[in-house]
Amino acid sequence: MAWPNRADILPFLSWLPKQTRASVGRDAVVGLSGAVLALPQSIAYALIAGLPPEYGLYAAIVPVIIACLWGSSWHLICGPTAAISIVLFASVSPMAVPGSQDYIGLILLLTFLAGIFQWLMGMLKFGALANFVSHSVVLGFTLGAAVVIALGQLPNALGLDIPSKATALDSLLTLLAHVREFDRASLGLAFATLLVGIVLKRWLPRWPGLLIALVSASLMVWGWPQVFGHVRLVQAFVPSLPPFSPLPLDLEAILRLLPSAVAVGMLGLVTSLSIARSLAARSQQILNANQEIRAQGLSNVVGALFSGYLSSGSFTRSGLSLEAGARSPLAGVFSALWVALFAVTGAKLIAHIPIPAMAGGILLISWGLVDTRGIRALWRVSRAEFAVMALTCVATLLLELQTAIYAGVLASLFFYLKRTSRPRIQRWREGDEEVLRVGGSIFFGAAHYLQVRLQRTQGKRVVIEAQHINFIDYSGVEMLHQEARRLRETGRSLTLRGARPQVVEELKKLEGAANCPILFEG
Numbered sequence: 001m002a003w004p005n006r007a008d009i010l011p012f013l014s015w016l017p018k019q020t021r022a023s024v025g026r027d028a029v030v031g032l033s034g035a036v037l038a039l040p041q042s043i044a045y046a047l048i049a050g051l052p053p054e055y056g057l058y059a060a061i062v063p064v065i066i067a068c069l070w071g072s073s074w075h076l077i078c079g080p081t082a083a084i085s086i087v088l089f090a091s092v093s094p095m096a097v098p099g100s101q102d103y104i105g106l107i108l109l110l111t112f113l114a115g116i117f118q119w120l121m122g123m124l125k126f127g128a129l130a131n132f133v134s135h136s137v138v139l140g141f142t143l144g145a146a147v148v149i150a151l152g153q154l155p156n157a158l159g160l161d162i163p164s165k166a167t168a169l170d171s172l173l174t175l176l177a178h179v180r181e182f183d184r185a186s187l188g189l190a191f192a193t194l195l196v197g198i199v200l201k202r203w204l205p206r207w208p209g210l211l212i213a214l215v216s217a218s219l220m221v222w223g224w225p226q227v228f229g230h231v232r233l234v235q236a237f238v239p240s241l242p243p244f245s246p247l248p249l250d251l252e253a254i255l256r257l258l259p260s261a262v263a264v265g266m267l268g269l270v271t272s273l274s275i276a277r278s279l280a281a282r283s284q285q286i287l288n289a290n291q292e293i294r295a296q297g298l299s300n301v302v303g304a305l306f307s308g309y310l311s312s313g314s315f316t317r318s319g320l321s322l323e324a325g326a327r328s329p330l331a332g333v334f335s336a337l338w339v340a341l342f343a344v345t346g347a348k349l350i351a352h353i354p355i356p357a358m359a360g361g362i363l364l365i366s367w368g369l370v371d372t373r374g375i376r377a378l379w380r381v382s383r384a385e386f387a388v389m390a391l392t393c394v395a396t397l398l399l400e401l402q403t404a405i406y407a408g409v410l411a412s413l414f415f416y417l418k419r420t421s422r423p424r425i426q427r428w429r430e431g432d433e434e435v436l437r438v439g440g441s442i443f444f445g446a447a448h449y450l451q452v453r454l455q456r457t458q459g460k461r462v463v464i465e466a467q468h469i470n471f472i473d474y475s476g477v478e479m480l481h482q483e484a485r486r487l488r489e490t491g492r493s494l495t496l497r498g499a500r501p502q503v504v505e506e507l508k509k510l511e512g513a514a515n516c517p518i519l520f521e522g
Contacts, residue, residue, distance in 0.1 A: 011291060012069040015328055023327035030326045031334025034077060034317050038339055040210045042080055043234070043350060044362045046309075048149060049085035050098030051107060053234050053350055055309055056080055057343040058242040061336045063303030063311040068332035071295035072288035073276040077317040077332040078299060081271065082365055083145040084264055084310050086152070087405075091260035095253070105248040110257045112247055112304035114265035119297025121269070125290045136382075137408035138270055139374050140389035144168070144396025144404065146369040149362060151175065156359035157190035159183025159231070168397040185228050186356035193217045193360030201364075210361050217357030234358060236351035239344050242306040263405045265297075268312035272296050275313040279322050384415045421445035425453055434459025439468045442476030450476075454483045460492050463521075466499035472506050481510055484517035495519040 019027075038060050046056030059080040067078040088107055089098065096103035151171040155162040160178050193213045200209030221228040273289060280287040300310055321331050378386045392408030399407065423440025434457045442450060454462065472480075484494040496504070496518055508516050 011072070011295075012329070016330075019328060019330065024330060026325060026327050027330040028334045030321055030331040031336075032338050034321060034331065034335035035338030035342070036208045036211060037317055038079055038314075038335060039342060040208075040214050040361060041314075041365065042339070043353075044210075044358060044365060045080035045082055045085045047234075047358060048082060048089060048152070048362060049080070049107065049309060050089045050093055051104060051309065052099060052237055054237040054240075054343065054347070055104070055107075055307060057339055058307040059303065059309050059311050060339045061242050061308065061343070062306040063299040063308045064336040064339075065333050066302050067295050067299035067311070068329040068336075069295075070291075070298055071276075071329065072291040073279060073318075074283060074285055074329060075279045075318055075322045075326055075331075076272065076276045076292070076313050077321055077335060078272065078296070078311045079314050079317065080309065081312055081314060082149055082362075082369060083142055083271070084268055084312055086145050086149050087260070087264045087267065088310060089152075090148075091257070091264070095256065102248075105245075106253060106257065107309050108245050108304045108307065109247050109249075109253060110261050110264070111300050111308070111310040113254065113257055113261035114268065114310055115297045115300025115302075115304060117262055117265040117297070118269055119294055119301060122290050122292075122294030122297055126293075134385070134388065134408075134412040135274070135374075136378060136385040136389040137392050137405070137412055138267075138274065139371055139378065140392030140408055141267070141396055141405060142369050142371065143375070143389075144393040146366040147393075147397060149366040149369075153359040153362045153366070156355050157187060157363065159186030159356060183231075186231055186354075189217050189220065189228065189231060189354050189356040190360035190363070192220070193357040194364055197361060197364040210364065213364075214353055214357055214361055217354055217360070218352045221354050221357075222352065228354065232355040234350055234353040234355060237347055239347035241340055241344060242308060245305060245307045247304065264310060265300075267405055268300075268310060269293055269296060272313035275315050275318050279318055283322060384419070388412050388415060417445050422449050425450070427453070427457075429459060432460040433463055434461070435463045435465060437465035437468075441471035442469055442480070443471065443473045444475035447475045447479040451479050451483060454494075461495065462487060462492060463495045463497050466496045466503060469499065469503055472503050477507055477510050480507060481517055488517055493519055495521055497521040 039057070042056035042060045043053045044056070046053050046059070049055075064078050067076070088110065092098075092103060092106045092110060096106055148168045148171075151168050154175055155178075158179065159182055160175075162174055162178055193216070196213040196216055197209045200207050200212060221231060221233075273292060276287055276292055279285075296312065300308075303309075303311060317335070321335075326332075375386075375389065378389055388408060388411045391411050392404060395404035395407040420440060420443075423438055423442075423446050425439070426437040428435055436453060436457070438450065440446060480494070480496075487494050494517070496507070497520075499507075499520060504520055507518055510516070
C-alpha cells in the first residue's frame with residue numbers, strides 16, 4: 001500500500017483556491033436547488049430505513065460535505081438513497097426495534113464498518129473490484145428494491161399498523177390478510193400526494209414536485225381536521241445540527257453486521273462510481289476512481305460519528321447539479337449547509353407531514369427507481385445479462401437484500417466465466433498446416449475447451465495464431481506443453497505465431513527455454 005501524498009490527503013486544495021466570487025455565488029444557488037430536492041427525499045429515506053426523520057437530514061449534511069471535498073467528481077452529490085435505506089432496514093431490523101436507540105446505534109455502526117471497507121478498497125487501489133457488480137445486478141436489485149419499498153409503504157398509505165417482515169413475499173401476504181381494514185382518509189391522502197407528484201413530474205419536471213405534494217397534503221390535514229384529524233403525522237424532533245454519536249463497539253454485533261456492511265458498501269460504491277462516470281462523460285472530466293472510493297469511505301466513517309447513516313451517490317441531485325451549471329464540488333457543500341440550516345429552523349414544519357402522504361411520496365420515489373429503458377435495452381442486447389437481472393430481482397423479493405446482492409454478483413461471475421471459457425476459435429488448412437486463431441486468453445476456465453479443439457486437428461504442423469492471447473496462466477501453460485509433447489510423439493509439431501512477449505515468457509518458464517516443446521514464430 002503506497003503512502004498517500006498531499007493531493008490524496010487534501011484533494012480539495014487542487015480546485016478550491018481557483019474559485020471566484022461568481023463561481024461561488026453560482027454554486028450557492030445550485031446548492032439551494034439541491035437542498036430543496038434533498039429535504040423531502042432525505043426524510044422519506046430515513047423512514048424507509050426505520051429511522052426518525054431527522055436522521056435523513058443528518059445523512060445529507062456531514063457525509064455530503066466530506067464526499068464533495070475529498071472526492072474526484074465535480075458534480076457527484078451523495079446522501080441517503082432508497083435502495084441502501086431498505087438494505088439497512090432489512091439488515092438491522094431483526095437485531096433491534098426500528099426507531100429505538102439500539103437500532104440507531106446499530107445502523108450507525110454498520111455505516112462505520114461499510115465506510116472502513118470502502119476506504120480500504122480505495123487505499124489499496126481496488127477500485128476495479130466494484131466492476132464485479134455488473135450493471136445488470138444493479139438494475140435487478142433496484143427493480144426488486146423498488147417493489148420491496150412499495151410493499152413496505154402500502155400499510156402506511158392504507159392507514160394500517162402492520163409489523164415489518166424480512167422479505168417482500170412475507171410483507172405481501174401480511175398486507176393481503178389486513179387489507180380490508182384500510183382507512184379511507186389515509187388512502188385518500190396517499191393517492192392525492194401520488195397524483196400531485198406524478199402531474200408535476202410530467203408537466204413541470206423542474207419544480208420540486210415531491211416537496212409541493214407533501215406541503216399540499218399537510219395543508220389538507222390542517223384545513224380539514226374533522227376528516228383527517230386521526231391520521232398519523234411524522235414524528236417531531238428537536239431542531240439541531242448533527243450530534244456526535246458514539247458507536248456501540250460490541251464485537252458480537254460487529255461480526256453480525258460485517259457481511260451486510262460489505263454488501264451495502266459495495267452497492268454504494270457501484271452506485272456512486274456509475275453516476276460519477278456518467279456525469280464525467282458529459283462534463284469531459286477525468287475521474288479518479290480510487291480517490292472517489294476513498295472519499296465515499298471517509299464520508300461514511302466520519303458521517304457515522306455525526307449521526308449520518310450510509311450515503312452514496314444520488315443521480316437526481318447529481319444530475320441537477322450538472323444541469324443547473326455547478327462550477328465545482330462547492331455546490332454539494334452548499335447543498336449540505338442549506339439542509340443543515342433547515343434542520344435547525346424547520347423541524348416543527350416536518351411534524352405536520354402526514355404519514356400516508358409521506359408513503360405516497362415514497363411510492364413515487366420507488367417508481368422512479370425502475371429503469372424501464374435500461375431493462376428493455378438489456379433484453380435486446382444480452383439475454384444472459386437479462387437473466388442475471390431477473391435472478392437478482394427475484395432474489396431481492398424472496399431473500400434478504402444483502403443476500404440478493406451476493407446472488408447477483410455470483411450469477412454475473414458465472415455467466416462471465418462461461419463466456420470467457422469458450423474463446424472464439426477460427427480454424428483453416430494451409431497445405432500440411434492446420435491453423436487455429438484464438439480470440440481470448442488461455443486460463444484455467446478456457447484451457448480444456450482449447451485442448452479439445454487441438455486434439456481434433458489433423459495437420460502435420462499445428463499453428464496457433466496467438467496475436468489476441470493477452471494472458472495465459474499455469475493451467476494454460478501446462479495444457480499447451482502437454483499437447484505439444486503429444487503432437488511431437490506422433491511426428492507433428494505445435495507452433496505459436498505472433499505471440500506476445502509475456503505469453504512466450506510464461507510458456508518457456510515451465511521447462512526452461514531449451515526444453516520447451518513449443519515452437520515460436522514472430
